[in-house]
Amino acid sequence: MSLKKVKIISAIGIFLLCFLFHFIYEIMPNSLTAIFFPVNESIWEHQKLMFTSVVMWGIVEYLILEKCKVKYNNFFTSLFISALTIIPIFLIIYLPFYYKIGPKMFLNIGVMGFAIIISQVISYFILKSKNFGKLNIISFILIIISYITLAYLTYNPIKCELFFDTQDEKYGINNYNV
Numbered sequence: 001m002s003l004k005k006v007k008i009i010s011a012i013g014i015f016l017l018c019f020l021f022h023f024i025y026e027i028m029p030n031s032l033t034a035i036f037f038p039v040n041e042s043i044w045e046h047q048k049l050m051f052t053s054v055v056m057w058g059i060v061e062y063l064i065l066e067k068c069k070v071k072y073n074n075f076f077t078s079l080f081i082s083a084l085t086i087i088p089i090f091l092i093i094y095l096p097f098y099y100k101i102g103p104k105m106f107l108n109i110g111v112m113g114f115a116i117i118i119s120q121v122i123s124y125f126i127l128k129s130k131n132f133g134k135l136n137i138i139s140f141i142l143i144i145i146s147y148i149t150l151a152y153l154t155y156n157p158i159k160c161e162l163f164f165d166t167q168d169e170k171y172g173i174n175n176y177n178v
Contacts, residue, residue, distance in 0.1 A: 001068040003127060010061050011120045015113055017053040035151040039173040040165035043098070044157065047087045048150050050112060054083035054119065055143060072127040080139035082123035084146070090115040103166070 024037040036052045038045035058079040065072055072078075094111045097104075157163035157172035164171055 001064070001070060003065075003070050003072060003124060006061065006064055006068070006070055007120045007124045007127075009064065010057055010123070011116050013060060014050075014053045014057045014116050014120070017057055018049055018112060018116075021049055021053055021056075034154050034173050035147060039154055040170065041167045042157075042163050042165045042171070043091075043094075043161075044153065044163045045165075046108070046112075047090065048154070050086045050090065050115065051083045051146065051150070054086060054116075055079060058083075073131045074126050074129055074136055076136045076139040076143070077132050078123045078126040080143050080146075081126055082119040083143070085122055086115045086119040089118050 021037050025033045025039050029039075036048075036056075038049045058075075061079075062075060064070075065075075090111055093114065094108065097107055097111075101107075153163070154173050159171060
């Protein structure tokens with residue numbers, strides 16, 4: 001199997017995980033699932049959803065790469081950069097439409113799919129690059145720091161539109177209404 005095929009499978013896998021992960025907190029509400037999965041319908045929580053889908057799929061991708069003996073470098077750098085870049089890619093495309101026409105599920109899904117594809121193309125080129133050495137260790141640490149940040153922002157969201165759940169009229173995981 002080629003690296004290109006693995007990345008195509010990864011894009012599809014991440015896309016499917018986004019649908020599955022969207023409901024995890026609703027099914028199993030607790031502190032652990034709140035860190036990784038969306039706790040409300042805010043734009044921010046959907047960014048956390050995509051970040052988690054990329055990182056969790058990374059475990060599957062690693063197993064595929066190893067089992068199929070696909071040559072690659074910079075796995076953790078690729079994983080971190082693709083998980084991180086999916087957020088601004090999505091926001092840059094989605095927000096102008098969101099402010100113009102409001103939340104639309106099919107627009108959200110389409111932009112999410114596009115952002116996943118772009119992030120996986122970026123990941124592909126990082127995996128094909130020369131070994132980045134210690135940057136891979138730093139990237140692994142940055143993934144952990146990212147989840148600490150995501151957890152903090154879940155429980156202490158910034159009071160702005162990006163973190164506001166318009167359906168339940170609340171911020172973050174808090175149960176109070178605004």
